[in-house]
Amino acid sequence: MIVRGRNERLLVRDIAHARAGDKGNTSNVNIWVYDPEDFEVLKRSVTPERIKKEFPTLVRGKVTRYVIEHLHGLNLVMGAALEGGVNASLNLDSHGKSWSYLILGLTLDTGESATGAER
Amino acid sequence: MAKGNGTFRIGTGAGFSADRLDPAVDLARRGKLDVMVLECLGERTVAFAHRDRMADPCRGYNTLLERRMRALLPACREAGTVIITNMGAANPRAAAERTRDVARALGLSGLKIACIEGDDVSGRLGKDQPFMDEPGTLADIGRPVVGMNAYLGADAIIPALEAGADVVIGGRLADPSMFLAPLMHHYGWQNSDLAVLGAGTLVGHLMECGMQITGGYYADPGIKDVPGLAQCGYPIAEVAAGGSAVITKLPGTGGCVNEATVKEQLLYEVHDPAAYLTPDVTADFSRVKLKDLGQDRVRVSDAGGRPRPEKLKVTVGFDAGVLAEAGVSYAGPAAGTRGRLAAEIVDARLKETHKIKSPLRVDLIGAGSLFATAGKTRNDSEDVRLHVALRTTNRDEAELMIWEVESLLCCGPAGGGGYRGVIVPAVETKSILIQRDLVKPTVEIFVT
Numbered sequence: 077m078i079v080r081g082r083n084e085r086l087l088v089r090d091i092a093h094a095r096a097g098d099k100g101n102t103s104n105v106n107i108w109v110y111d112p113e114d115f116e117v118l119k120r121s122v123t124p125e126r127i128k129k130e131f132p133t134l135v136r137g138k139v140t141r142y143v144i145e146h147l148h149g150l151n152l153v154m155g156a157a158l159e160g161g162v163n164a165s166l167n168l169d170s171h172g173k174s175w176s177y178l179i180l181g182l183t184l185d186t187g188e189s190a191t192g193a194e195r
Numbered sequence: 196m197a198k199g200n201g202t203f204r205i206g207t208g209a210g211f212s213a214d215r216l217d218p219a220v221d222l223a224r225r226g227k228l229d230v231m232v233l234e235c236l237g238e239r240t241v242a243f244a245h246r247d248r249m250a251d252p253c254r255g256y257n258t259l260l261e262r263r264m265r266a267l268l269p270a271c272r273e274a275g276t277v278i279i280t281n282m283g284a285a286n287p288r289a290a291a292e293r294t295r296d297v298a299r300a301l302g303l304s305g306l307k308i309a310c311i312e313g314d315d316v317s318g319r320l321g322k323d324q325p326f327m328d329e330p331g332t333l334a335d336i337g338r339p340v341v342g343m344n345a346y347l348g349a350d351a352i353i354p355a356l357e358a359g360a361d362v363v364i365g366g367r368l369a370d371p372s373m374f375l376a377p378l379m380h381h382y383g384w385q386n387s388d389l390a391v392l393g394a395g396t397l398v399g400h401l402m403e404c405g406m407q408i409t410g411g412y413y414a415d416p417g418i419k420d421v422p423g424l425a426q427c428g429y430p431i432a433e434v435a436a437g438g439s440a441v442i443t444k445l446p447g448t449g450g451c452v453n454e455a456t457v458k459e460q461l462l463y464e465v466h467d468p469a470a471y472l473t474p475d476v477t478a479d480f481s482r483v484k485l486k487d488l489g490q491d492r493v494r495v496s497d498a499g500g501r502p503r504p505e506k507l508k509v510t511v512g513f514d515a516g517v518l519a520e521a522g523v524s525y526a527g528p529a530a531g532t533r534g535r536l537a538a539e540i541v542d543a544r545l546k547e548t549h550k551i552k553s554p555l556r557v558d559l560i561g562a563g564s565l566f567a568t569a570g571k572t573r574n575d576s577e578d579v580r581l582h583v584a585l586r587t588t589n590r591d592e593a594e595l596m597i598w599e600v601e602s603l604l605c606c607g608p609a610g611g612g613g614y615r616g617v618i619v620p621a622v623e624t625k626s627i628l629i630q631r632d633l634v635k636p637t638v639e640i641f642v643t
């Protein structure tokens with residue numbers, strides 16, 4: 077579990093793992109904490125509002141977040157987030173397979189004003 | 196007859212069109228499998244297969260079909276393992292005939308090869324069909340359609356199993372349905388048993404990407420270490436009559452199966468975890484339970500099911516011209532600055548000098564490419580690669596683009612090297628829905 081007061085610039089990757097998938101122009105990233113005690117921090121850090129704010133030019137559609145409480149995971153479904161989708165995108169990664177690390181690269185909101193809450 | 200102490204053993208021998216073969220042979224030999232599934236078809240590959248078939252009516256199936264069958268048929272025959280695959284892609288009949296030829300050449304007589312057709316619904320839909328998840332209709336495509344394939348479910352596969360097929364080959368068989376069908380056939384699950392259909396679909400969903408559940412596509416050194424990835428084993432599902440299953444792999448293979456590897460696959464390409472749509476059922480993965488039994492064994496249970504969707508999904512592939520890609524690299528001090536100058540030059544040459552208006556993208560690999568649209572770039576790299584991509588229906592534009600990038604070797608910034616350029620045919624896909632009664636799957640058996 078993350079330790080309070082020593083969590084400067086911690087990333088989602090420090091407490092969770094993730095995988096991205098694509099269907100058409102919609103990307104989904106599932107994210108799971110290693111330690112259930114970190115789940116609240118993950119839920120606070122990875123919200124649809126934050127995704128829209130962090131990546132406004134990439135994630136153009138609606139973001140829906142499903143919470144899988146008993147397995148301590150989230151499923152982010154991001155509409156119009158694949159630059160047209162696998163067969164139309166000009167991104168080298170046209171599947172958006174690396175979007176998992178876009179999410180894992182976000183700083184954590186540990187609830188402490190002096191630490192990871194700032195971007 | 197199930198081979199595993201009261202459970203039915205299904206292995207995955209390919210999780211995508213270009214998946215590894217040698218671990219599949221190992222699994223066929225040592226896995227004591229009832230069924231091996233080779234899942235080899237995606238939205239892109241089915242469209243490309245149609246293009247292959249148009250160029251040569253004898254082709255249009257998975258290009259690795261013959262190699263896979265040559266390597267796997269003897270071991271599966273020996274073990275009494277039924278092979279189920281969608282390697283038929285756009286031409287299941289040709290795939291079945293090639294498989295028959297391979298079996299005969301191997302001296303395997305009396306082998307029953309089932310060919311499932313009927314997924315190709317070209318010409319059966321009006322131009323006014325709306326797209327499934329975006330505005331517009333088929334009439335808006337404006338380019339030649341190369342293929343239309345409906346996703347077939349377990350009900351298209353079961354008749355082949357009832358006929359005693361040793362190998363079942365189809366085209367657009369839905370991925371999880373290839374696992375659900377033999378379970379329904381073996382355990383006598385009915386279409387009304389929605390919970391077990393959900394459970395069998397969960398097994399199929401977890402297994403369909405092969406090693407993505409046994410440690411493949413999972414490693415992140417230092418945080419998520421995976422042993423022996425170069426010798427990673429394909430997964431095995433030991434499925435009980437009630438639908439719960441243990442996901443595992445062969446002893447002595449690389450990789451790992453644990454709760455984390457299963458979780459990442461559980462919601463891979465899933466939107467609402469409570470409503471995963473297949474031709475067979477609306478599966479509910481939202482209350483799935485996982486239990487790590489140790490030694491690369493994870494028990495999965497508690498999937499649910501609701502009635503199947505009313506209509507079937509159809510992938511429509513159409514000719515989208517070509518994708519051209521070209522690149523030049525810059526290294527050392529100020530590599531990023533020189534790379535950016537190269538990008539500006541190419542952009543100006545293509546848009547202003549040559550008036551190209553087709554979708555063009557210029558990236559600097561090493562300074563921000565995959566995440567460029569997300570606004571994440573950096574300036575301190577000493578090794579960057581200019582990468583230019585262009586989609587166009589005009590081949591001249593594609594050739595002009597790669598020529599302009601190559602010309603940077605003499606006309607661009609200092610120190611550029613390592614030019615490569617390639618032009619490949621492009622196929623775009625859209626999804627529509629079709630009434631079930633317009634799709635009529637058939638089975639034909641070839642015997643060696």
